[in-house]
Amino acid sequence: MARTTDGSGIPVPQRLLAAATRLFAERGYDRTSVQEIVEAAGVTKGALYHYFGSKDDLLHEVYARVLRLQQERLDAFADADAPVERRLRDAAADVVVTTIDNLDDASIFFRSMHHLSPEKDKQVRAERRRYHERFRALVEEGQREGVFSTATPADLVVDYHFGSVHHLSTWYRPDGPLTPQQVADHLADLLLRALRP
Amino acid sequence: MARTTDGSGIPVPQRLLAAATRLFAERGYDRTSVQEIVEAAGVTKGALYHYFGSKDDLLHEVYARVLRLQQERLDAFADADAPVERRLRDAAADVVVTTIDNLDDASIFFRSMHHLSPEKDKQVRAERRRYHERFRALVEEGQREGVFSTATPADLVVDYHFGSVHHLSTWYRPDGPLTPQQVADHLADLLLRALRP
DNA sequence: AGCTCCATACCGACCGGTTAGTCTGCCGAG
């Protein structure tokens, strides 16, 4: 067992990351002190600065984890063997579901980007761009095939949809009337309906 | 002349508000010190605390200004004498244009809500809710008349559209290829296309 | 016209409190 765990069996770095995620989402990055993070994780500052270089590093880790997950899932849906309208719909719905499943991550993502150091900000933006472009490629593919309207530039269509995803952390409440899957279906529907030729 | 102005002729309170708006949008509320604000406005702390009760007050003023403007414009469009699809379209496009025209306000609005004191937060949420409901009423009206699809709950439609408005401050750049009006037309188009029965 | 008086507008040194990050050293495992 050793010193990397307490009674819970979860290693210290992960406990710190989990505590930071929750607190960043709750109070925001600046309003969360490292003291609060280490207390929530049941350790002290020594432990935090043993594993992470700075408070900023912690935030970056949250971003890296989210981006990795979303990119993997998007790639899987985009590479599937199905008509493009089906692949886009599945991808659009999936990002809604996974975003709702990780609403804390989403709040942090969209509210705290500007707290990253310039280099980390650059790195995150680059990865987001890759994600955006993969998604856009799906729209463009459908437009070339004639199954999607070309009235709106693909870039704008992607931003339109991700605006709504972004917005989820503002209004979605787990105790509301709609399940994550229902919301996802509706939002994917709206996207596909807007794209009808 | 007197002491309420410097060479620019703009009164001190407005200079403070303008400086705060720019800085809050640039670096975020917490990363902006009152010292920086007063320096940008060309005064000292004494002046700031003479006109405003707290730093928080300054933020609240920004919100109040934005909310008032948007609500007035929405009411004007919603009350117009025209078919509902036209009124919704105009309102949807207008909020995009005015948001782009005040991108700083928009960044602050969506990124710094949680920095407001509980009471002010409550007040802002209440006004936003009124705005949301006015917009939703337009969608519902069209749905009742049969000119809009009822496949998606009106609430979700409104959140879908405002997600994209919210998102503008993330990606829109004045030096990009699209004018504010062009973006507005496209986004309003997407909304109306998604609502076709 | 001149003088007094006071409200308004603003200055800037100062205070209590908080923060991210550092550093020394202990402890248990191998």
Next chain:
DNA sequence: CTCGGCAGACTAACCGGTCGGTATGGAGCT
């Protein structure tokens, strides 16, 4: 004996907000 893993006291830098003081212009009286 050594070394990763961590504890926790410490520091230097700020930060929001306060407060006594100063300058200015106009109202009221004579």
